[in-house]
Amino acid sequence: MLIGRTSKTAADPGRTADGSAAEGVLLRRIAAGDRLAFETLYRGYFPRLTRFLERVVRRPHVVEEVLNDAMLVVWRKAGSFNGQSKVSTWIFSIAYRKALKAIGRFDEPVESDDRDFESTLPGPEDTLMQKQRWALLLQQIGRMSTEQRTVIELTYYHGCAYREIAQIMGCPVDTVKTRMFHARKRLRQFLSERAGEF
Amino acid sequence: MMGRVLSFARSPHQTTQELLPWYLNGSLGGGEAEEVEEHLRGCAECRSELEAVRLLHSAYIVSELPPDAGAALDKLRPRLVEAAPAPRPRRPARRPASSAGLMPAWIKFALAVQFAMIFALGWQVLQPDRTALAYHTLASASAPQHAAGSLVVVFDPAAPQREVARVLRLAGGRIVDGPTASNGFIVAVSPGSLQAALTRLHEEPAVVLAEPLETDKAR
Numbered sequence: 202m203l204i205g206r207t208s209k210t211a212a213d214p215g216r217t218a219d220g221s222a223a224e225g226v227l228l229r230r231i232a233a234g235d236r237l238a239f240e241t242l243y244r245g246y247f248p249r250l251t252r253f254l255e256r257v258v259r260r261p262h263v264v265e266e267v268l269n270d271a272m273l274v275v276w277r278k279a280g281s282f283n284g285q286s287k288v289s290t291w292i293f294s295i296a297y298r299k300a301l302k303a304i305g306r307f308d309e310p311v312e313s314d315d316r317d318f319e320s321t322l323p324g325p326e327d328t329l330m331q332k333q334r335w336a337l338l339l340q341q342i343g344r345m346s347t348e349q350r351t352v353i354e355l356t357y358y359h360g361c362a363y364r365e366i367a368q369i370m371g372c373p374v375d376t377v378k379t380r381m382f383h384a385r386k387r388l389r390q391f392l393s394e395r396a397g398e399f
Numbered sequence: 400m401m402g403r404v405l406s407f408a409r410s411p412h413q414t415t416q417e418l419l420p421w422y423l424n425g426s427l428g429g430g431e432a433e434e435v436e437e438h439l440r441g442c443a444e445c446r447s448e449l450e451a452v453r454l455l456h457s458a459y460i461v462s463e464l465p466p467d468a469g470a471a472l473d474k475l476r477p478r479l480v481e482a483a484p485a486p487r488p489r490r491p492a493r494r495p496a497s498s499a500g501l502m503p504a505w506i507k508f509a510l511a512v513q514f515a516m517i518f519a520l521g522w523q524v525l526q527p528d529r530t531a532l533a534y535h536t537l538a539s540a541s542a543p544q545h546a547a548g549s550l551v552v553v554f555d556p557a558a559p560q561r562e563v564a565r566v567l568r569l570a571g572g573r574i575v576d577g578p579t580a581s582n583g584f585i586v587a588v589s590p591g592s593l594q595a596a597l598t599r600l601h602e603e604p605a606v607v608l609a610e611p612l613e614t615d616k617a618r
Contacts, residue, residue: 232484239479240472247468269475277482335458342459357459362426363418378417385420389451 224288232280239276246272246289249359250296256354257300257347260307267303271296286368293359294369297351304347341391342384349384352377411438415445419452423557453557548593549575549612550586550600558605566603570596585612 230238250271254264274295282291342353351370355361363381367374414431415438421427422435439445550572554563567573571592577584586609588596593611600609 232486234484236479243472243475244468247471248466251466265471265474269471269478272475273478273482276479277485279484280486338455338458353459356420356424357456360424360426362428363421365426381420382417385452385455388455392451 225282225284228279228282228288231276232282242275243272246292250292252358253293253354254296254300256358257297257351258303259343260303263303267299268296271299274299287365290361290365290368293355294371297369298371301347337395338388338391341388345384345387349380352380353384356381412442412445415439415442416448419445419449420456423449423452423456425560457555457557548588548590550588550593550596551583551608551610551612552586552600552606553583553608555605555607562605566600566605569603570599572596572600583608 224242227238227242231242247268250268251264254267255261258264258267271292275292278295282288286294342350345353348370352366355366355369356363361369363374363377366377370377411434415422415435418427418431418435422432427435439449552572554566567586570586570588572586572588574584575587586596597609597611600606
């Protein structure tokens, strides 16, 4: 049986493996107060961070604010980046901490809502059944805890290694694996309950 | 319950079960991928689980347009002025301050010219990179222009890399740009073989979409 892995995804924080040296140079320039370098980095990370924060915070109206708060930390603290992780891991860890802080400001949990995932539904070339199936799966992910959603998002969309996720979330690698394990178990249960529809 | 960390006994079966998502996204290292592959060959349960993970992976990676950074950046700019970057915690040892004063005038002049050249070169190098890290859509004004014979191809996210390489070889194409935020690649084919390449690509299950890339002139 042919068993294959996917290559890293387009939105992978680590996809600039070749470009991480370039990002390191940008950070050094930012540390010296270079606005142009900062705006280059900002524009490069904006799509990925927006997507990440939309999934973690799940309150569209605060995503931009959280993103800018995180990037302001990057601007201020670029000089403290010690090169022990990828630049992307460092930036995502800052964004994750800002996201948790923002979530903490809201008392009420966000109920899963179809609208959360409207923008991510497949294009018109996909069948209606596929769309419905994917929408249901994504809704189910939307009902998970912030930590489980974050692990799924970083793994499946951003192509992160579990060690990078542990660095971003500031937790042990076994915790990352456990969160993913529970999330998958829940999704499997959901799929088996709806076996007739899939 | 959800917060409890499982104690994973490291049998090959359990190791494979826990690592499948990262096996699928290609991020395993240090021999882990090989261990997973070896176990998968002999374990139907794990192969079944891999398919379930692959389904989720496919459903999760979907096309979407990248948001525009411009408006958000406009809001951040005033705050950048207020908050200057903090100095680096540790700085390399500097030369004594008096050394500059001891330099002959011509060395100072040569250094000034050198710095000016470095700055100018640096500026030139940086300018084209300004959007290099940014995603672009195929329709965006900042997207690079491609030859009229180019194709835009979206592969199944679950397709292994070697499968993608095989398809490209059969179609006689090579990737010249991408991926875009919607996972599209620009594939160049030799002039005159556009239609043949399209037909071949459309026959491949690993190809989700293959269309000629319309140039501005073509529109």
